[in-house]
Amino acid sequence: MAATAQPVNLVNLEQVSKSYGVRSLLDGLSTGVAEGERIGVVGRNGGGKSTLLRLLARREAPDSGRVTHTGGLRVGWLGQQDDLEPTRTVRALVLGDRAEHDWAGDPRVREILAELLAGLDLDAVVGPLSGGERRRVALARMLVERHDLMLLDEPTNHLDVEAIDWLARHLSTRGEALVVVTHDRW
Numbered sequence: 001m002a003a004t005a006q007p008v009n010l011v012n013l014e015q016v017s018k019s020y021g022v023r024s025l026l027d028g029l030s031t032g033v034a035e036g037e038r039i040g041v042v043g044r045n046g047g048g049k050s051t052l053l054r055l056l057a058r059r060e061a062p063d064s065g066r067v068t069h070t071g072g073l074r075v076g077w078l079g080q081q082d083d084l085e086p087t088r089t090v091r092a093l094v095l096g097d098r099a100e101h102d103w104a105g106d107p108r109v110r111e112i113l114a115e116l117l118a119g120l121d122l123d124a125v126v127g128p129l130s131g132g133e134r135r136r137v138a139l140a141r142m143l144v145e146r147h148d149l150m151l152l153d154e155p156t157n158h159l160d161v162e163a164i165d166w167l168a169r170h171l172s173t174r175g176e177a178l179v180v181v182t183h184d185r186w
């Protein structure tokens with residue numbers, strides 16, 4: 001009888017604590033995220049959900065405890081606030097220096113561009129875009145890459161119902177582990 005392979009743990013938090021001033025958000029938290037897991041993080045505003053995602057991504061260090069990533073872990077990050085460089089174009093931020101024949105030949109990338117960036121000029125400068133357009137650019141930038149773990153902090157902010165529906169369906173087809181903070185029931 002063959003043994004079934006156990007999923008690999010991608011990230012571990014061991015006895016992690018994090019406070020801001022006198023306010024303790026996490027106290028002795030131990031948890032992990034394994035390959036292919038889908039985790040929704042819910043809680044009150046100010047309860048530490050975004051802090052947990054930043055710790056998982058190593059964008060912030062714990063006050064105590066340890067955060068470990070499996071070797072070579074590729075983490076996709078979408079924070080609540082975009083970090084888009086306002087002077088760059090949509091094309092440069094989403095597609096980088098990929099040749100057109102490379103990304104245009106990838107049906108997954110074409111779908112992401114068609115669904116999230118429909119109506120946006122790829123050569124438009126990002127600075128003047130609306131909050132919803134900027135959110136779509138940030139989301140497209142993260143989704144065109146391949147990751148082992150995707151961390152999404154309120155990904156549906158500024159998205160319309162059609163985009164939210166598409167995103168839910170798209171994420172369900174991807175194999176990456178996913179940790180998401182959202183107030184959207186989908």
